[in-house]
Amino acid sequence: MKSFTQLKGLTVPLMRANVDTDAIIPKQFLKSIKRSGFGVNLFDEWRYKDAGYPGQDPDSRIPNPDFVLNEPRYQGAQVLLAGENFGCGSSREHAVWALDDYGIRTVIAPSFADIFNNNSFKSGLLPIVLDQAIVTKLAEECAETEGYQLDIDLEAQTVTTPSGDVYPFEVDEFRKHCLLNGFDDIELTLQQRFRIEEYEARRRQSAPWLFG
Numbered sequence: 001m002k003s004f005t006q007l008k009g010l011t012v013p014l015m016r017a018n019v020d021t022d023a024i025i026p027k028q029f030l031k032s033i034k035r036s037g038f039g040v041n042l043f044d045e046w047r048y049k050d051a052g053y054p055g056q057d058p059d060s061r062i063p064n065p066d067f068v069l070n071e072p073r074y075q076g077a078q079v080l081l082a083g084e085n086f087g088c089g090s091s092r093e094h095a096v097w098a099l100d101d102y103g104i105r106t107v108i109a110p111s112f113a114d115i116f117n118n119n120s121f122k123s124g125l126l127p128i129v130l131d132q133a134i135v136t137k138l139a140e141e142c143a144e145t146e147g148y149q150l151d152i153d154l155e156a157q158t159v160t161t162p163s164g165d166v167y168p169f170e171v172d173e174f175r176k177h178c179l180l181n182g183f184d185d186i187e188l189t190l191q192q193r194f195r196i197e198e199y200e201a202r203r204r205q206s207a208p209w210l211f212g
Contacts (some may be wrong), residue, residue, distance in 0.1 A: 001122075001123065001124040001178075001182045001183065001187065002100075002124040002182055003124070003179065003180060003181055003182030004105065004106075004124060004125075004126050004154055004179045004180065004182075005153075005154055005155060005180055006151070006152065006153050006154065006155070007078060007079070007105050007106060007151070007152045008149050008150070008151045008152075009077070009078030009079040009105060009106070009149060009150060010074065010076055010077045010078060010079065010147065010148070010149055011053055011077060011078075011079040011080075011081060011138070011141075011142050011148050011149060011150045012068055012069060012074040012077035012079070012080055012081070012142070013081045013138075013139035013142045013143055014068055014069075014080060014081065014082050014083075015081065015082065015083050015136070015139050016082070016083045016183065017083035017084045017085060018083070018084070018085045018088055019046075019082060019083065019085075019086050019087070019088070020087070020088045020089030020090075021088070021089040021090050021091075021094075021095040021116065022089055022090065023043060023045065023046065023089075023090050024042065024043060024087070024095040024098055024099065025038055025041060025042060025044070025092065025094045025095050025097075025098040026041070026044050026045055026052065028052070028053055028054060029041045029044070029052070029054055029094070029098075030092060030094050034035055035097045035100070035101070035123070036101055037101065038096075038097050038098035038100035038102075039098055039099075039100075039101030040058045040102075041098065041102065042069070042098040042099060042101070042102045043067070043069060046064065046067050046068050047063065047064060047069055047070060048062055048063055048064060049062040049063070049064050049204060050060045050062045050081065053206060073146045073147070076103065077103070077104065078103055078104060078105045078106070078127070079104070079105070079106050079107075079108065079149075079150050080099070080104050080105045080106070080107045080108070080151065080174075081107075081108050081109070081135055081138055081139045081142060082107055082108070082109040082135075083109060083110070083135075084109060084110040084111045084132065085111055085112070085113060086107060086109040086111070086113070086116065086127075087107075087111050087112050087113040087115075087116025087117070087119075087120075087127075088113040088116070089113070091105045091119075093119045093122075093123065094118050095119070096116065096119045096123045096125050097123060099125060100123060100124065100125050104125070105124075105125060105126065105130055105152075106125065106126040106127070106152055107120070107125065107127050107128070108128045108129075108130055108135060108138065108150075108159065109127070109128075109129065109130075109135060110129065110131065110132040110135055111129060112127050112129065120132065121175045121178065121179065122181065122184055122185065123184070124182065126152065126154060126171075126179060128152070128159065128169045128171075129169060129170070130169060132169055134167055138159075138161065140152070141161065141162075141163075145162070148162060149162060152174060154171070154179060154180060155180065157169050157171055157176075158168070169178040
């Protein structure tokens with residue numbers, strides 16, 4: 001898993017409440033269990049005017065010029081500002097994978113759906129909760145200022161605006177540790193591989209019949 005320490009990223013506002021995982025990545029694109037290749041279909045039904053299907057040539061699509069991610073000024077965005085209850089709906093991890101594959105490293109919202117929040121930390125995406133008034137203020141500044149970038153510091157747990165305003169955020173210490181070091185569940189387990197190997201060696205001696 002990619003680690004997350006600091007990020008100064010171009011920011012895009014998508015201030016819709018209750019954005020569900022089917023809107024983030026529609027169900028027809030869930031056939032792969034790889035974590036890559038989903039970014040082109042992020043927000044597919046909002047991003048394009050034609051119907052999308054797996055394996056489609058993205059250059060043949062008809063983009064929706066009114067959707068914020070299609071605006072030239074937001075190309076390459078890494079920070080997404082969103083409305084409350086972001087990531088509600090189904091438990092699909094693909095929603096987080098699509099955001100990450102597109103290039104989004106952090107989502108800032110007043111609240112997140114629990115499963116989406118958990119999936120984000122397990123996949124290297126940082127969900128940040130700030131008050132509704134603050135997120136709205138950031139979105140207004142972003143819309144008014146082309147090239148607007150937010151500075152995210154996970155170690156310090158702060159969001160800093162171009163004008164120097166600093167907003168602290170809370171994050172679970174264990175999840176913070178995992179993100180800073182790039183540890184997913186498997187990598188966390190492998191941190192104890194020597195103890196696991198020692199245990200297996202002892203078991204081979206005490207109960208050899210278990211190992212054929």
